[in-house]
Structures are given as C-alpha cells and as structure tokens.
C-alpha cells in the first residue's frame with residue numbers, strides 16, 4: 001500500500017529532475033558567459049564529459065581531443081571544468097610567458113589525500129610556503145647533489161650494487177623493476193637522509209613499494225572517478241588504500257627524521273634533513289619565528305623529494321632497457337660508441353659530451369616514453385586572458401606534455417623511437433626546444449639536473465656491462481610497449497635478460 005502511494009511521487013520527482021537536466025543541458029553553455037570562448041566537447045550536466053573520456057586511457061583521449069579542439073580547450077571531469085593546454089607553442093606560452101598566472105598547483109581530491117590537509121611541502125603547495133621550500137630544496141640539491149663530484153660518486157657506487165644484482169640472474173629473465181627502484185631511490189635517499197639503504201632493508205623497500213603503489217592507485221579508474229565525484233567514490237577501495245599508504249609513509253618518514261634529529265651535528269650536515277633541522281635550530285636560537293620550518297613541513301618536503309625522485313627516474317630507466325631489448329641495433333650503436341670513447345673504464349659524468357649517441361638515446365626515451373603525460377596539474381593563480389580566452393582564477397589547468405613531446409609540427413617522426421631527433425647531420429647532440437619532459441616555468445622539475453646525471457650514469461654503465469635482450473623464445477617485435485595504467489606512463493610488467501659482456505675497470 002505504502003509503495004503504491006509512493007510511486008506517483010517518485011515518478012513526478014524523476015520527471016522533474018529529468019526536465020531540469022534537459023533544460024540545463026540545452027541552455028547550460030549560455031549560463032557561463034565566458035565559456036563560449038573556450039572550445040571543447042559538450043558536457044552533460046553533472047557528468048560533464050565522463051562518457052567521452054575513458055578513464056583507462058585518459059591521456060590519449062585528451063591528446064585526441066586536442067586534435068579536434070585545438071591548443072586551448074575545456075573538458076568537464078564530472079562537474080569540474082578543466083582547461084587543457086596542448087602543443088609545444090601553447091604550453092610554453094602558458095608556463096613560461098605567463099608563468100605566474102599558470103604557476104599554482106591544482107589539488108584534485110586524490111592529490112589532496114596525498115598531500116594532507118596542510119598542503120605543505122613542494123609538489124602540492126602554493127604561495128609563500130611553496131616558494132620557501134622549493135628554494136631551500138634547490139639549494140640543498142645543489143649542495144648535496146646536482147653537478148657535484150659527490151653525487152657522481154654516489155651514483156657510480158650505486159651502479160655497482162645494481163650490477164651485482166643483475167649479475168646474480170646469470171642471464172636468465174627477470175623483472176628489472178624492483179632493483180632499479182631500489183638503486184634510484186638510494187640516490188635521493190643519500191641526498192635527503194645522508195646515507196643509502198641496503199636493498200634488504202624492509203623499512204626502505206616498503207617505503208618504495210608504497211610510493212610506487214600510490215602512482216598506480218592515482219592512475220586507476222576508481223581514483224579518476226573519485227576525482228570527479230568525491231562524495232560518491234570516497235569509499236572506493238583504491239582510495240582507502242592510498243590513504244593508508246600515505247599515513248604509513250608519513251609515520252615512517254617521521255621515524256627516520258627522528259633518528260637523524262637524535263644524532264644531529266649542525267657543523268656536519270649529512271643531507272637535506274640535517275640542513276633543515278640545523279636551520280630550524282638557528283632560527284630558534286635567534287628567537288625568530290618562521291612557520292615554514294616546522295617538522296610537518298619537513299616531513300612533507302622530504303616525502304615529496306623521495307617520491308618525485310624515485311618513480312620518475314626508475315620508470316625512465318626501465319623504459320630505456322626495454323627499448324634497448326626491442327631495438328638491438330640501437331643498443332649495438334650505444335655500445336660501439338662507449339667502446340670507442342670510454343673503453344673498459346668506468347663512465348664519468350664528463351664523458352657525456354663525447355657520447356652524443358647515448359645522450360640522444362636517453363633524451364629520445366624520455367620523449368617517446370612521455371612518463372608524465374599531463375605533467376602534474378596546475379591551476380590559475382589569478383583571472384587571466386590567455387590567447388584570447390578568459391580563464392577564471394582557480395581553474396585547473398592540465399599542460400598536456402604528451403602533445404608537446406609528440407607534437408606533430410615539432411618532431412620529424414613523433415610516434416617512432418628515433419634517437420636522430422636529437423642528432424644533427426654530423427652525429428652531434430642537439431637540444432630541442434620541444435623536449436619538455438621536465439615541464440617548464442616556475443614549477444619546472446627542480447630535480448632535472450640530478451635526474452639527467454642519474455640516467456646518464458646508470459644507463460651507460462649498465463649497457464657497458466650487459467646486453468639487454470627479450471627472454472628466450474620472445475621476439476624483439478613482441479616486446480610490448482603498451483604502458484600500464486598508472487599516473488606515470490610506466491612499462492607494463494615484463495622480464496628481460498641481462499647478458500654479461502665482461503668486466504670493466506673502476
């Protein structure tokens with residue numbers, strides 16, 4: 001009886017809702033006076049462009065849409081309007097010529113879970129706190145890392161540990177993922193904490209696994225849906241997993257920082273954490289209050305450097321080795337160049353200028369693998385009129401790096417792995433403006449110098465020592481270059497053989 005009574009009311013509610021949605025759909029574009037300026041696929045109320053954007057191939061869909069709607073367009077991720085910037089000229093114009101206007105960070109609900117309420121640290125912060133932490137981190141990266149002999153020596157030492165692990169497989173197929181991540185992570189760990197970890201250290205490996213896991217979770221369909229409709233998908237399993245990982249990693253960072261605090265000698269700073277703590281102590285001694293230098297900010301900044309410095313560089317190295325196994329002629333050429341220029345001794349950073357082919361292979365891998373296809377999302381810091389389009393303050397902006405690294409008007413063969421993109425007719429290395437793997441402008445990757453040194457030394461030392469091949473019975477052509485679903489474009493799980501080429505002299 002009760003059900004029967006409810007039926008007409010439910011039908012009326014449904015009809016009224018459908019009517020409102022229909023009117024909204026028909027007239028919606030006119031409600032936002034400014035929207036007519038920005039092209040883009042037509043959104044449905046509430047759902048936005050959900051049905052035009054496949055969460056499983058989010059970046060490729062945006063890339064395809066850019067071919068139809070041009071270099072500045074909008075998509076609606078659920079009810080959230082997002083501006084997409086596409087193509088080298090437009091992305092550079094926004095990030096470099098309008099650096100301040102496009103320089104804030106957008107925190108989607110997923111990123112919000114990663115950064116926590118305070119939104120401090122570097123990656124997810126804005127304003128004065130971001131400026132101070134980025135400046136402080138850059139000084140420290142310079143002092144403890146980039147361009148320094150000490151960093152070069154640390155990388156060379158770590159290469160040896162990695163070579164030992166590879167050698168233990170005796171040419172049999174294995175997944176390179178874990179050991180590469182451990183090795184790469186140890187470089188940023190040395191800079192941040194002042195020391196490396198053993199690969200068997202459970203605390204260390206758990207921290208890396210959770211950080212990598214978070215990238216995978218962020219790229220999952222359920223997290224994309226959570227970003228669009230947080231109130232519905234907040235209970236999604238992947239979201240809860242992400243939150244658990246973040247909490248665990250924060251706890252672990254605090255433990256590591258606590259240990260360093262207990263043995264701090266301000267006259268002999270071991271790494272970034274020590275310098276931060278020493279600076280904090282100095283401020284306290286001088287009775288200066290500077291809210292940026294609190295322990296929570298140190299935890300976030302340390303976690304940011306650890307995460308940003310591990311997955312990116314590790315993923316790129318895995319792509320290079322996979323590409324070498326797939327294109328053995330290119331691997332042969334790198335090895336021939338190395339034999340000619342370096343011979344049997346350990347490769348050093350200064351050899352790079354004499355190894356243009358190896359350098360071109362690294363750059364081409366970064367271009368082709370395109371590991372951060374939408375960079376890390378930005379947002380406008382103020383109202384801005386950009387290329388004739390009005391964009392309101394606080395609008396999320398995705399600089400589509402895919403459309404820069406694969407820009408058909410910039411690259412001779414954008415969809416092919418072709419190291420010649422970075423070589424002139426005499427075989428000399430050439431820089432290309434559209435190489436924007438590290439983004440550009442005020443948010444550009446502060447770890448670029450360190451990452452480039454790592455990629456160069458790890459890659460050249462590994463191919464000097466080993467030839468990478470597919471597992472027996474797998475043809476080169478069959479090696480799959482389809483990326484796995486993740487926030488970064490990561491190679492799908494695969495195995496390779498590292499065939500020893502004999503020793504080198506250190």
Ligand code: HEM
Pocket residue numbers: 105122123124134141188304305308309310312313316371372375376377437438439440442443444445446447448450451
């Ligand atoms: C191959 C390796 C790497 C690539 C491709 C890469 C790429 C990027 C990209 C595209 C961004 C986003 C820039 C933007 O918002 O426009 C970024 C940000 C960042 N990267 Fe890297 N990165 C790499 C390695 C590193 C390393 C080794 C570190 C550690 C020192 C690092 C630390 C950071 C930090 C802290 C940010 C945030 C900057 C900010 O918000 O101001 N990255 N990186």
